[in-house]
Amino acid sequence: MSRASELGSEMTGEDVAFGDTLVEVDGLKKYFTQESGLLSGLSIDTDEFPPISVGRQHVKAVDDVSFEIRRGETLGLVGESGCGKSTLGRTILRLLEPTEGRISFKGDDLAELDGEALRQKRSEIQMIFQDPQSSLDPRMKIGQIVEEPMRAHDMLDDDGREQRAKMLLEKVGLDPHHYNRHPHAFSGGQRQRVNLARALSVNPDFIVCDEPVSALDVSIQAQVLNTMEELQEEFGLTYLFIAHDLSVIRHFSDRVAVMYLGNVVELAEKEELFENPQHPYTKALLDSIPVPDPRERGARGVLEGEVPSPLDPPSGCRFRTRCPRLIAPEGYEWTDEEWEHARTFMRAVKRRTFEPMTAAETRAEFFGGDLPRGEAGEIVADAIDLVATDRDNGDDAELEDGVNWAGATERLLESFAEESICSQERPDYEIEPQYGTGVHRAACHLHR
Numbered sequence: 001m002s003r004a005s006e007l008g009s010e011m012t013g014e015d016v017a018f019g020d021t022l023v024e025v026d027g028l029k030k031y032f033t034q035e036s037g038l039l040s041g042l043s044i045d046t047d048e049f050p051p052i053s054v055g056r057q058h059v060k061a062v063d064d065v066s067f068e069i070r071r072g073e074t075l076g077l078v079g080e081s082g083c084g085k086s087t088l089g090r091t092i093l094r095l096l097e098p099t100e101g102r103i104s105f106k107g108d109d110l111a112e113l114d115g116e117a118l119r120q121k122r123s124e125i126q127m128i129f130q131d132p133q134s135s136l137d138p139r140m141k142i143g144q145i146v147e148e149p150m151r152a153h154d155m156l157d158d159d160g161r162e163q164r165a166k167m168l169l170e171k172v173g174l175d176p177h178h179y180n181r182h183p184h185a186f187s188g189g190q191r192q193r194v195n196l197a198r199a200l201s202v203n204p205d206f207i208v209c210d211e212p213v214s215a216l217d218v219s220i221q222a223q224v225l226n227t228m229e230e231l232q233e234e235f236g237l238t239y240l241f242i243a244h245d246l247s248v249i250r251h252f253s254d255r256v257a258v259m260y261l262g263n264v265v266e267l268a269e270k271e272e273l274f275e276n277p278q279h280p281y282t283k284a285l286l287d288s289i290p291v292p293d294p295r296e297r298g299a300r301g302v303l304e305g306e307v308p309s310p311l312d313p314p315s316g317c318r319f320r321t322r323c324p325r326l327i328a329p330e331g332y333e334w335t336d337e338e339w340e341h342a343r344t345f346m347r348a349v350k351r352r353t354f355e356p357m358t359a360a361e362t363r364a365e366f367f368g369g370d371l372p373r374g375e376a377g378e379i380v381a382d383a384i385d386l387v388a389t390d391r392d393n394g395d396d397a398e399l400e401d402g403v404n405w406a407g408a409t410e411r412l413l414e415s416f417a418e419e420s421i422c423s424q425e426r427p428d429y430e431i432e433p434q435y436g437t438g439v440h441r442a443a444c445h446l447h448r
């Protein structure tokens, strides 16, 4: 093996041109196995020994994700907390074992590599974490910290490593004379710069940046991002840039992938995604960017309800349980307006967002007095009845506010939401972009 390939610093016959695919993720899944809570998970099977087993559930943190990252670009990955961004980043790096799927890096399937081959590849792929405080060992000097990955990969000799560390400290905007200082002498932004130098020490091609500036003051964020951009240019780096902050993503990415509950729901070039968003989840995220207007307090509440549990995610489109654009189920005769009324009523009942009133009042409030025709109208009438105050429910102690919210919710969801294409098929469509020429993918049946 040549010295160069031993160092992992030069590609051997597998060079990837700028703009060509460097990383490809295909059908990637990462499930965490969890023992289910208390007795609910225990099952008794007398044919087995021991006869009691603990039920296991799967946290579907990443569930069938596919995309590519091109050499030299920054792919932004955005989504609310808990949607699986970090897990995806770590699984791509093989810090977590994939449950299923392929991760190819320069054409090699990372999921298949192990031992020495994986170790070699690891130097070409590095990661930067959110918290620069906890990722730096306080007892080590920053010079040693930067040299650590080089030592682990047997790269250069002592002098060579020191020289390289000092060169990198300078590149990331630190004083190389601070080589012997300890991390506590540095500010948060400077510590993240130390992390950058450490990641760069083994000459990687690809860096997964997991919320790299989220812990920093806003004024410092831009400076660190600028340095990251300069380093990208100089070293030909490719970034997967994970952030929940859309304004940071907008500043920094070439293309953007939006994640929701383990799925990528939309992916497009940056301008296309921000100017022409096509997934209702992306639109809601964009609408909830806090506006710098003192009269508006905080984010505008567009995203209603809770993110469902990744233990049991919704079928079909993952966003459908919160989606304001849920598609009308087939098989009923109704106008768009009638379906809109029914959908609004269904959401309000499910989330119990109105004070119960008489059946006539409910009908007037949500349907302007006229129910949909045919079977849909009968279902709506049943549901209205279940939450109406002038219906005699006896004194069933189970009922909240004296009306049957749960019964009405079940009736509406079963008849309408569960029958929608949104519940039945997982969407994935390509859309004609309005900006640029890149591929625009949106996982929303409105584009079927």
Ligand SMILES: Nc1ncnc2c1ncn2[C@@H]1O[C@H](COP(=O)(O)OP(=O)(O)OP(=O)(O)O)[C@@H](O)[C@H]1O
Residues within 6 Å of the ligand: 032, 033, 034, 059, 060, 061, 079, 080, 081, 082, 083, 084, 085, 086, 087, 088, 244, 310
């Ligand atoms: N080791 C683990 N064991 C079980 N569940 C896990 C584990 N790690 C993550 N999860 C779950 O997987 C889901 C995705 O988590 P992940 O941290 O990837 O999301 P995220 O989008 O990066 O969120 P955040 O921005 O808050 O870190 C969450 O429901 C989380 O609770």
